[in-house]
Amino acid sequence: NAGVTQTPKFQVLKTGQSMTLQCAQDMNHNSMYWYRQDPGMGLRLIYYSASEGTTDKGEVPNGYNVSRLNKREFSLRLESAAPSQTSVYFCASSESPTGREKLFFGSGTQLSVL
Amino acid sequence: RKEVEQDPGPFNVPEGATVAFNCTYSNSASQSFFWYRQDCRKEPKLLMSVYSSGNEDGRFTAQLNRASQYISLLIRDSKLSDSATYLCVVNGEGGADGLTFGKGTHLIIQP
Numbered sequence: 001n002a003g004v005t006q007t008p009k010f011q012v013l014k015t016g017q018s019m020t021l022q023c024a025q026d027m028n029h030n031s032m033y034w035y036r037q038d039p040g041m042g043l044r045l046i047y048y049s050a051s052e053g054t055t056d057k058g059e060v061p062n063g064y065n066v067s068r069l070n071k072r073e074f075s076l077r078l079e080s081a082a083p084s085q086t087s088v089y090f091c092a093s094s095e096s097p098t099g100r101e102k103l104f105f106g107s108g109t110q111l112s113v114l
Numbered sequence: 115r116k117e118v119e120q121d122p123g124p125f126n127v128p129e130g131a132t133v134a135f136n137c138t139y140s141n142s143a144s145q146s147f148f149w150y151r152q153d154c155r156k157e158p159k160l161l162m163s164v165y166s167s168g169n170e171d172g173r174f175t176a177q178l179n180r181a182s183q184y185i186s187l188l189i190r191d192s193k194l195s196d197s198a199t200y201l202c203v204v205n206g207e208g209g210a211d212g213l214t215f216g217k218g219t220h221l222i223i224q225p
Binding site: 042 | 157205207210216218
């Protein structure tokens with residue numbers, strides 16, 4: 001039972017490089033999310049997809065783009081990485097976007113931008 | 115931005131003891147409340163939802179005080195495996211994009 005799978009687990013980038021974080025869920029969930037977690041701060045929502053075919057900005061969307069490729073997959077792209085994007089990134093999914101249901105998280109991506 | 119505040123700790127507690135910590139929230143219209151557990155360098159996992167009447171799951175009891183705008187988590191007979199960071203999560207805007215995560219309370223259970 002894989003749940004939410006995200007890759008890679010670790011990544012080091014140089015300033016200005018681009019990369020895509022991949023996320024897939026096998027629970028047939030409608031909603032998917034990308035969060036970042038920084039020391040001393042709570043998880044902050046970058047982007048979310050309430051359902052297949054829709055994406056919306058969260059609290060901290062600047063510098064990121066997302067693609068809901070299909071119901072299973074939701075990717076996060078950094079077009080030109082900056083040191084301020086050094087963080088741990090978590091993908092999550094839920095059955096619906098009501099905010100009243102359990103979030104299932106992937107195991108995280110530790111990203112360092114030099 | 116709506117705020118969710120937690121004492122970061124760490125709370126150092128001997129095994130077998132009872133420990134409790136609170137989380138305050140600023141949005142009086144908040145609708146849903148949760149406690150998540152996060153082990154070091156791992157992803158958060160739902161520990162329990164918090165219902166208006168309070169709820170219990172084994173050794174864990176969660177309560178909501180709407181008048182004072184806080185939720186609490188009580189852990190009885192604490193185990194070494196309870197050592198983790200406990201995240202308070204509050205939904206203030208009615209959708210999953212309105213979830214606000216607290217910074218977490220770090221709990222260390224000592225043998």
